Amino acid sequence: MSVPQPMEGRASDSARVFQTGGDQYIEEHVHHYAPGSAPLFGRPWEGPAEPRRTAPDSVRLPLVGRAPGVLRDRTDLMERLRAAVAGPGGDIQVLHGMGGCGKTAVAQALFTEAVRDHGRVGLWVNASERVSLRAGMLAVAGDRGATGGELAAAAGGRRAAADLVWHHLDHSVKPWLLVLDNADDPGVLEEGAWLRTSPSGTVLVTTRHATSPLWRAPGASSHRLGVLPLEDATSVLCDLAPEAGTRESARKVARRLGCLPLALTLAGAHLAHQLLESWSMDEYDRRLGEESTALVDRGASATGGDRSRRLVGRTWQLSLDTLAQGGLPEATTLLRLLSFWAADPVPLSLLMPAARGGITLGHLDPPLTAERVEPALRALLDHSLTDLVEADGHRCVKAHGVLLDSVAAGVPGAERAPLAAAAGLLLRAALPREGAASPQARSSARLLAPHAAGLLHRSHRQGLVTAESVRIAVRVARLVYEAGDWTAALNLASTAARTATEHLGDEDPAAIEARSGQGPILFRLGRYAEAADLLRPVHRDALRALGPHDTRTLDTAYELQRVLHRLGDLEQARTLLEAVLDGRRHVLGDDHVATLKTRCEMLELRLSQNEFVHYVAAAEELAGDCERRLGPAHLVTVWARDALARGLLRSGRGAEAEDLFRRVLTGQRAGYGDGHPLVLGVLIQLSRAQYAQGKREQAAESAREVAEQRAVILGEDHPETAAARAWHAEIQAEPPAGEGAGPGEGR
Structure with a gap:
């Protein structure tokens, strides 16, 4: 006869342990109640409740805030979507684009029209995560006739939930429009086979993910949403805040905000509902230059679920968080790096040294090693954080300016200087060797000009301006000048000079180079007197700080004499040029390109003085x-x-x-x-x-x-x-x- 072994059991919270020494049949009935509300053996249960999947309050209304009074632009897109809703069904329409571009607003407008004008049953599900998607889709099944038992079986895992939902959608008496909003992680839809077609209705998906294979499935049509045209963006502001200023003032604000619908909506809401202040559009435009996305977010409602999606400063962080959780934290580093440049197209060649290991970014946090640059870039493209574009025959990546501003504002303090240095190194690596620039290389430098200015701008705002960042901008400006785009060159040269003077001082060598670099551009633009007024004090500062034989002093004197020559002061020009020629011969030698160039200039001066x-x-x-x-x-x-x-x-x-x-x-x-x-x-x-x-x-x-x-x-x-x-x-x-x-x- 066997001896029974002792048994031990422990229970915690709401768990129970049943022990028996022989064969028993046990049947348990469990009813879940909120803490403190349900009797258990005559006493209220005070332990913690099990987490449960709560159904949404409604699937018949878009629980996403108020729809815009007027949906600006989007006319062609809405016509295509209306045709799909009015058709026989069986379609999946996918709206993809960056956060804040108005995907939900378009879906909301279509939803309203489908219910009001086409007699469709409107069904709205938050597809941002697994729990909300599952709960919402089961609520859809209940709306379309599923019984309580069926829903309980699906909720308990005893019946395939997606099959139940689509069975009742397929057999719906009335045609429907199902919106799956914020499906930014297509894996949530794919794992449970939640996305299907049905002859009884149309599915509309909104997502930031641009390239999922799900969007290429049979019956699916994909539509990319971008920013609004400038005039429509201006109208959005005028719609929301008609008393805040003129249309021209609204146009300036719209342009500064990059015509992004979310930013426009928040800006208009702030201007229309000020209590203690009464800024005009012009004042708001000025303040934007100081506060950027922090100012825009003041227009967001202080209440409401999923508020992050209605904040410019947070909306894109949701995508970056998703990428980090999926094993791609490097995408955050790459986007932060892009934020130290401009919102203009960034040539992919600018990132090539980092991808090949020539410039190391592994010291950044999170580290961006060479082999992870390509996956990080692909992830940013897939999640609509950047776009792939063509510019002057070059493949480029482009991010929205408001996005870059908000990302830059969120960079941890310890990471700012390393990121600025990395952005400068990559710009420097993209430039041709001194004196070896081909026409093609000089033309390509025009694509780098906004990024050199962007680096200066970001460095200026964060107190990170260095002599190296100034010299990079001066070098790019010189290449753009040589390419013949003198107006663009002057803009960049002036920015470099102004920034260098403020942060480094008038007599810093990099500041002298930057200030002097404006002279030849003004000369080519025919602004001779202005060029002379600028170069005279620079030459004096160079003589005092660097000495008469420094190459930068000689360069400034060379540019000054050219202006004086054109202004007719030939004697003073001759005196300066002779000093430059002697100095360059002494410092650089007779064979140096700068010395030979000075001899060419001397011949010109002799011709003007009639020395034949x-x-x-x-x-x-x-x-x-x-x-x-x-x-x-x-x-x-x-x-x-x-x-x-x-x-x-x-x-x-x-x-x-x-x-x-x-x-x-x-x-x-x-x-x-x-x-x-x-x-x-x-x-x-x-x-x-x-x-x-x-x-x-x-x-x-x-x-x-x-x-x-x-x-x-x-x-x-x-x-x-x-x-x-x-x-x-x-x-x-x-x-x-x-x-x-x-x-x-x-x-």
């Missing part, structure tokens, strides 16, 4: 030196040939000058690219050479081309446009004999 003795011989010697030391295709060699051609023209050797100007024109086009403003300076000299030989029709045609193109590129008021028009008019009239070359064009 030995001029052609000196120009021939310089052209030969440049060709031997720099190569025949180098731009300084081309400039030396240009100086020689001008001398030949002044000497009455028009045919030789014309031939040489044609070589110079070919060299300029190769070095700068077609359509560059400096190419037109050579073309005008070619016109003069043609005219000197009596080729009036050819000369007039060349002059007309220059005048028209300069008007387009430089503007009607530019001095060189006026000079070209005057020359063309002179050819058309009976001109005086002995026409010669004008000063300094084409360099």
Whole structure:
């Protein structure tokens, strides 16, 4: 006979233990009540309740706040969605886009129309997480006729929940529209097979996830939502706050907010419901520059569930949290890195050194190692946090400006300096070597200009400006200037100078470089007096802080003499240029490109001072030196040939000058690219050479081309446009004999 073994049992909370020494049949009936409400053996139960899946209060109404009074834009999209709802059913319509772009607002508008105008049963489920989706879908089944027993069996796991729901949807007497809102994690829909088609109705999904295979299933159509057009965004603000200012003022606010519907709605709500303040649109626009997303979020309601989705400063963090939980915390680091640039397209090549390990980002938190850059970027694209776009023939990634502002505001203090440094390193790595920029490289630098300015802006706001970030901006501005986009170059150069002066001081070497860098751009824009007023104090500061032989002092003096030359102060220009030539020979040597360039400038100055003795011989010697030391295709060699051609023209050797100007024109086009403003300076000299030989029709045609193109590129008021028009008019009239070359064009 066996001896019974002792048994032990322990219970906690609401659990119970049943013990028996033999075969028994036990039947238990368990009823769950809220704590303190249900009797248990005559006493109230005071222990904690089991968590339970509560059904939503309603699936017949969108529990997401008020719908917009007027749905702006979205006209074509709404027509397609209306057609789907009015059709026979069996469709899945997917709205995807970044947080805050108005997906739920579109779904809400369609829901209202489907119920009101098309007699559809409207069903709305929060699909943001498994619990809310399951509870909502079971409530849908109950709405469509499922019994309490069926629902209890599905809730208890004794019956397949999704099968039950879709059985009753398929057999619904009335056609329906089912909205699955905020399905940002498609895995929630996929794991339980919750997303299906039915002949009885239409499914509408809103999601931030752009690339799930679920959206490519049979019967599914995908629609991307972006920001609003500017005029519609302006109307949103005027709808919400009609008394806050003019339409033009609203347009400025809309532009600053990037036309993002969520930001516009919050801004309009704040302006319309101020109690202690009464800001106008203009005041709000000014304050946005100081507070960014923190100001926008003041327009959010202080109550209501899922409030994070109605805060600009939090809405995208939901996606980043999801990615981190899914094993991709690096996506947060990459988006933070992008936030230190601008909202303009970022060339993918800018991220390549990080992906190849040439620039290490593993010290950031979370670490972004080389092999994780690609998955992190793909995750940002998949979750609509960035878009893949084309810009000037380059594949780029682009994020919304308000998103970047809110992400930057949330960067932990300890991570800001490392991120700013990493953003600067990647920008520096994308730049061509000094003196080795091709026309294509200079043109590509235009894509980097907003990001150099963005880095300065973010660094300025967070007190992280360094000499390196200033020098990067100065270098990019110089490349953009060389590419011929002088207005963009001046904007960046001015930003660099202003930021450097404020954070580093007037006499810091990087500040001197930045301040001096504005001079040549103002010169090309024809703003000669302004350039002189700017460069004189910079030159004085450079002499005092760096000394007369520092290359930066010599560079500033070189730019100042060019302006003085154009203003007609030839003696002062000559004094400065001689000092520059001596200094560059001493510091850099006779063969350096800067020394040879200075010799070219000296020839120009001699021509303006009518020094013809030995001029052609000196120009021939310089052209030969440049060709031997720099190569025949180098731009300084081309400039030396240009100086020689001008001398030949002044000497009455028009045919030789014309031939040489044609070589110079070919060299300029190769070095700068077609359509560059400096190419037109050579073309005008070619016109003069043609005219000197009596080729009036050819000369007039060349002059007309220059005048028209300069008007387009430089503007009607530019001095060189006026000079070209005057020359063309002179050819058309009976001109005086002995026409010669004008000063300094084409360099």
